[in-house]
Amino acid sequence: MSWGYAVRRIAQLIPTVAAILLASFLLIHLAPGDPVLALAGEHGDAEYYEFMRDKFGLDQPLHEQLLTYAGNVLTADFGVSYVRGRPVLDVVLERLPATLLLTGAALLLSTVAGLLAGVFTATRRSRVPDLTVSGVLLTLYAAPVFWLGQLAILALALGAGWFPVQGMSTAGSDATGLANAADVAHHLALPAIVLASQEIAAVGRLTRVGLRDELDSDHVRMARAKGLAEATVVVKYGLRRALAPVVTVIGGRVGHLVAGAVIVEVVFGWPGLGRLLVTSTQSRDVPIVLGIFLLVAVTVVVANVITDLCYAWLDPRVRYR
Amino acid sequence: MSATADVPFEPAAPGVGRRRGVLRGVLGTPSGLLGAALTGTLVVVAVFAPALAPYDPFAIDGPVLHPPSVAHPLGTDALGRDLYSGVLYGTRTSLVVAGTVGVLVLLIGALVGAVSGYAGRWADDVLMRLTEAFQVLPRFFLAIVVIAFFGPGIDRLVLVLGFTSWPMLARVVRAEVLSLKQREFIAAAKAHGASNVRVVVREILPNALPAAIALLGLVLAQVILIEASLGFIGLGDPNAMSWGYLANEAQRFLRVAWWLPLFPGLAILLAVLGLNLLGDALTDILGGRR
Numbered sequence: 262m263s264w265g266y267a268v269r270r271i272a273q274l275i276p277t278v279a280a281i282l283l284a285s286f287l288l289i290h291l292a293p294g295d296p297v298l299a300l301a302g303e304h305g306d307a308e309y310y311e312f313m314r315d316k317f318g319l320d321q322p323l324h325e326q327l328l329t330y331a332g333n334v335l336t337a338d339f340g341v342s343y344v345r346g347r348p349v350l351d352v353v354l355e356r357l358p359a360t361l362l363l364t365g366a367a368l369l370l371s372t373v374a375g376l377l378a379g380v381f382t383a384t385r386r387s388r389v390p391d392l393t394v395s396g397v398l399l400t401l402y403a404a405p406v407f408w409l410g411q412l413a414i415l416a417l418a419l420g421a422g423w424f425p426v427q428g429m430s431t432a433g434s435d436a437t438g439l440a441n442a443a444d445v446a447h448h449l450a451l452p453a454i455v456l457a458s459q460e461i462a463a464v465g466r467l468t469r470v471g472l473r474d475e476l477d478s479d480h481v482r483m484a485r486a487k488g489l490a491e492a493t494v495v496v497k498y499g500l501r502r503a504l505a506p507v508v509t510v511i512g513g514r515v516g517h518l519v520a521g522a523v524i525v526e527v528v529f530g531w532p533g534l535g536r537l538l539v540t541s542t543q544s545r546d547v548p549i550v551l552g553i554f555l556l557v558a559v560t561v562v563v564a565n566v567i568t569d570l571c572y573a574w575l576d577p578r579v580r581y582r
Numbered sequence: 583m584s585a586t587a588d589v590p591f592e593p594a595a596p597g598v599g600r601r602r603g604v605l606r607g608v609l610g611t612p613s614g615l616l617g618a619a620l621t622g623t624l625v626v627v628a629v630f631a632p633a634l635a636p637y638d639p640f641a642i643d644g645p646v647l648h649p650p651s652v653a654h655p656l657g658t659d660a661l662g663r664d665l666y667s668g669v670l671y672g673t674r675t676s677l678v679v680a681g682t683v684g685v686l687v688l689l690i691g692a693l694v695g696a697v698s699g700y701a702g703r704w705a706d707d708v709l710m711r712l713t714e715a716f717q718v719l720p721r722f723f724l725a726i727v728v729i730a731f732f733g734p735g736i737d738r739l740v741l742v743l744g745f746t747s748w749p750m751l752a753r754v755v756r757a758e759v760l761s762l763k764q765r766e767f768i769a770a771a772k773a774h775g776a777s778n779v780r781v782v783v784r785e786i787l788p789n790a791l792p793a794a795i796a797l798l799g800l801v802l803a804q805v806i807l808i809e810a811s812l813g814f815i816g817l818g819d820p821n822a823m824s825w826g827y828l829a830n831e832a833q834r835f836l837r838v839a840w841w842l843p844l845f846p847g848l849a850i851l852l853a854v855l856g857l858n859l860l861g862d863a864l865t866d867i868l869g870g871r872r
Contacts, residue, residue: 273714276711276715277714277715277718281719288728288731289731291731292731292732299731399855399858399859400851403851403854403855404851405807405810405811405829405847405850405851405854407811407814407829407847408829408843408847408850411833411836411847412844414836415836415840419837426836520720520722520723523722523815524811524814524815527814527815527833528833538726539816539817541730542726542729542730542815542817543816543817545730547730550726550727551727551730553723554720554723554726554727557720557723558719558723558724561718561720562718
């Protein structure tokens with residue numbers, strides 16, 4: 262990977278983040294009525310309206326408002342939620358760990374399980390197991406996340422009783438340390454599997470295609486001819502080169518994963534950012550909704566850049582046009 | 583009649599013969615056939631929902647939380663509303679959203695892709711950077727922000743999804759235009775004095791669009807999933823019966839009514855699967871570089 266590419270790709274973050282800022286700013290002013298009402302809701306008191314007017318500089322000319330807004334956002338100041346009576350950042354940070362745990366677990370799970378599924382289908386020469394797994398992957402890819410979650414609750418939590426139905430830990434439990442971690446892991450298992458399912462399908466399909474191509478290539482045939490064990494051939498000669506496009510999918514789908522987390526949190530009553538976003542939208546608590554949107558948008562954009570850099574590092578042919 | 587009408591550089595618009603070939607190609611593979619059948623069913627159900635549904639989906643006229651029976655094939659909800667009618671009418675909402683978003687996406691994607699590919703140079707650079715920026719924009723979250731500001735509704739949902747779902751299409755159209763503009767019949771059209779706009783609209787776009795339309799199936803499948811997801815978290819249009827709304831209602835009765843979550847989700851799965859399979863089959867035949 263050339264440094265020039267890295268620098269330019271990172272520099273490209275600036276216009277993208279600026280566009281996100283501008284889009285959210287425009288929405289505030291496109292909303293019907295007084296922008297302070299759009300931001301603060303209709304049930305605030307005079308003091309709070311005054312505070313928000315001041316915070317967003319709503320008395321200033323539009324271009325100065327934009328600068329004030331950009332300054333606020335870039336210093337992670339998203340204002341104060343009237344509904345909760347607290348700064349947006351405090352509320353968001355409080356919920357962030359639960360969501361990070363859920364999405365992190367799902368990302369790890371989808372990578373491992375997706376690769377395994379891809380290798381399994383690509384190396385079967387008989388059609389039945391290949392077709393079965395391919396069919397399952399195709400179905401997972403088309404199934405709505407909330408439906409998978411609801412079915413998982415019906416079958417595995419309410420039905421078999423293997424998993425808890427809701428929440429992140431057993432209510433009223435005062436377990437600490439290892440016992441607490443085990444309890445959280447038990448609650449995490451089902452939501453993480455459900456959230457990972459679509460990514461498993463995506464990673465699996467891509468690995469399968471890439472590996473199939475590699476396994477038919479000359480250098481793999483050569484490795485086989487040398488008498489190497491099939492597992493060595495697949496992992497060392499096939500998978501290594503098939504991995505590069507998989508990396509782009511894993512990184513590029515962080516956005517899907519975060520969006521899926523919102524749904525999964527609602528299905529499983531997981532106390533993260535997603536549920537905060539949904540309840541805040543329903544109560545028109547705009548400062549929180551806007552804060553979460555900006556946080557997610559920037560995260561996704563940065564994740565894409567990191568992905569591109571990893572890809573360029575794996576495949577030196579990548580050049581910035 | 584224009585001066586170029588009698589000149590034999592014919593293979594511009596895909597002819598009837600090619601269309602027959604596409605149809606045979608799609609229906610000739612099991613997955614293409616399944617995709618076409620599912621998508622066809624989706625459209626038929628959406629159009630004829632009022633005739634097919636035995637009840638008004640919002641009418642309270644059955645036993646409460648009744649499992650599937652002859653009178654209510656998919657059961658009833660906590661208010662005694664017929665789930666079968668709800669699922670049928672939900673098809674309508676999904677298809678209206680997907681259809682209108684599809685038109686917007688096709689228009690914007692074709693415009694951006696054609697200008698980018700045909701004009702080249704700085705216009706291409708600017709438009710492709712713009713496309714990349716839109717591609718990483720989290721659509722689902724942007725839709726939620728819009729709903730937080732403007733309240734739920736189909737119209738704003740269509741606008742948000744339409745104005746954010748075009749980047750993949752623009753890329754495909756651009757790639758097609760780039761390869762088409764090197765071809766001889768384009769040079770021939772130019773030699774006959776056709777303007778740039780005419781060349782793009784009459785000669786290039788008709789040949790670039792099939793690949794874009796093939797991809798449209800995959801894009802609309804995602805749009806249906808997003809629309810349903812918004813409905814599920816309670817942010818759908820309250821005046822329209824939708825699959826997401828039904829799934830949202832089901833969430834509170836998971837312990838007592840398995841049919842409530844099962845059938846709306848199954849309908850979404852079949853719709854998305856159908857569009858994905860059809861899109862894949864069309865892409866295989868019509869090509870399209872992503």
